[in-house]
Amino acid sequence: MIYELKKYISHPGKSDALRERFMKVTLPIFKRLGMQVLVVVQFHDKASTLSYVLAFRDEDERTASWLAFGNDPEWQKAKSESETNGPLLAEQTSERIDWLLTQNT
Numbered sequence: 231m232i233y234e235l236k237k238y239i240s241h242p243g244k245s246d247a248l249r250e251r252f253m254k255v256t257l258p259i260f261k262r263l264g265m266q267v268l269v270v271v272q273f274h275d276k277a278s279t280l281s282y283v284l285a286f287r288d289e290d291e292r293t294a295s296w297l298a299f300g301n302d303p304e305w306q307k308a309k310s311e312s313e314t315n316g317p318l319l320a321e322q323t324s325e326r327i328d329w330l331l332t333q334n335t
Contacts, residue, residue, distance in 0.1 A: 232286040239321040248318040255308040
């Protein structure tokens with residue numbers, strides 16, 4: 231398995247819009263495309279930062295999933311409409327991570 235940690239940092243004043251787009255648009259598209267989201271978090275003292283972890287079987291699935299997402303008409307429309315007053319993201323990062331422990335609480 232490949233685990234990918236994505237981190238989005240919004241422009242000042244755009245964190246609510248970014249979070250709303252992610253929860254209402256991005257996540258349902260991920261689900262429709264079969265992209266497995268393991269966790270979504272927002273840091274308590276960093277409201278402008280939204281992070282999540284995805285799991286992929288292998289690099290081929292990862293590459294195909296991101297290509298499908300980027301080309302998805304619903305995503306393209308939502309992104310365009312949500313950015314009429316400028317982009318929501320100031321910065322984004324993507325890192326591969328090793329999953330060491332999962333605990334049920």
